[in-house]
Amino acid sequence: MEEFVVRGQNKRSPANDAISPRKKIKLERMKQEEEEEEEDEFSHPVPWQKIEAEGLDCDYALLFSKEEADHLLKQLEEEVVYSTGEEAKVQIFGKVYDIPRKQATHGDAGLTYTYSGVARLACPWTPTLEYIRDAVTKATGQTFNFVLVNRYKDGRDHMGEHRDDEKELDPLCPIASVSLGAPRDFVFRHRDTRGKRTRRQIEPVKLELAHGSLLLMNSPTNTFWYHGLPVRKKISLPRVNLTFRRILLDQKKRPSVDSQQGTSD
Numbered sequence: 118m119e120e121f122v123v124r125g126q127n128k129r130s131p132a133n134d135a136i137s138p139r140k141k142i143k144l145e146r147m148k149q150e151e152e153e154e155e156e157d158e159f160s161h162p163v164p165w166q167k168i169e170a171e172g173l174d175c176d177y178a179l180l181f182s183k184e185e186a187d188h189l190l191k192q193l194e195e196e197v198v199y200s201t202g203e204e205a206k207v208q209i210f211g212k213v214y215d216i217p218r219k220q221a222t223h224g225d226a227g228l229t230y231t232y233s234g235v236a237r238l239a240c241p242w243t244p245t246l247e248y249i250r251d252a253v254t255k256a257t258g259q260t261f262n263f264v265l266v267n268r269y270k271d272g273r274d275h276m277g278e279h280r281d282d283e284k285e286l287d288p289l290c291p292i293a294s295v296s297l298g299a300p301r302d303f304v305f306r307h308r309d310t311r312g313k314r315t316r317r318q319i320e321p322v323k324l325e326l327a328h329g330s331l332l333l334m335n336s337p338t339n340t341f342w343y344h345g346l347p348v349r350k351k352i353s354l355p356r357v358n359l360t361f362r363r364i365l366l367d368q369k370k371r372p373s374v375d376s377q378q379g380t381s382d
């Protein structure tokens with residue numbers, strides 16, 4: 118599989134083989150500087166776009182070219198086995214519902230992640246999930262030990278508004294969301310503007326998540342803002358979304374900032 122950033126050409130020429138020691142040291146230093154530059158380039162593969170609002174801090178970029186994103190989606194369609202039975206359900210205010218999409222959880226051995234009232238055990242990383250995880254790490258400098266995979270067969274599949282603020286998530290690590298397949302609208306809504314308790318007028322933040330894109334939800338976004346993927350009936354193509362997370366290994370978990378209302382239906 119191709120690297121998503123093309124590394125620089127090797128500028129060494131045969132004439133460099135017969136050179137004085139001083140010139141050689143200089144050339145070595147230049148080569149080292151060039152490599153450092155390449156590392157910098159690699160850690161910022163494409164221009165990041167900052168998305169900000171009160172208490173919302175996100176970064177968005179196109180991580181993969183169309184060709185690579187097509188290839189990754191195809192691979193994931195072959196590799197990922199989605200949950201069935203109890204794990205394909207959510208509990209909302211005590212009632213159990215089928216999830217309106219398919220889900221799978223992968224990660225480091227032994228990790229579990231509990232949300233919407235159901236505990237999910239991580240299946241081992243697949244080669245493609247590992248490849249995408251490493252590309253996200255190279256682009257962000259963050260490491261991840263878990264990924265939630267959501268598959269939307271078409272625009273009728275969706276995800277209800279929720280916050281990813283579970284106790285077991287490392288609050289210092291952004292949630293890194295990679296999208297492959299049909300572009301879909303993604304909506305953030307401030308917690309003070311929801312439901313009957315509407316206390317303030319804050320506009321929702323709406324994005325379209327493109328094929329091959331990466332959205333970073335940085336702290337404190339998930340404290341103040343809910344996010345969801347609404348129904349879009351005209352969309353007939355599938356989409357796969359991967360949210361890479363870092364789960365705390367220390368079981369003395371931090372208290373939840375606010376109670377999650379189990380709304381990620």
Ligand SMILES: O=C(O)CCC(=O)C(=O)O
Pocket residue numbers: 265267276281294303326344345346358360
């Ligand atoms: O599919 C999406 O973009 C939404 C995913 C999401 O909200 C989540 O995994 O918490």
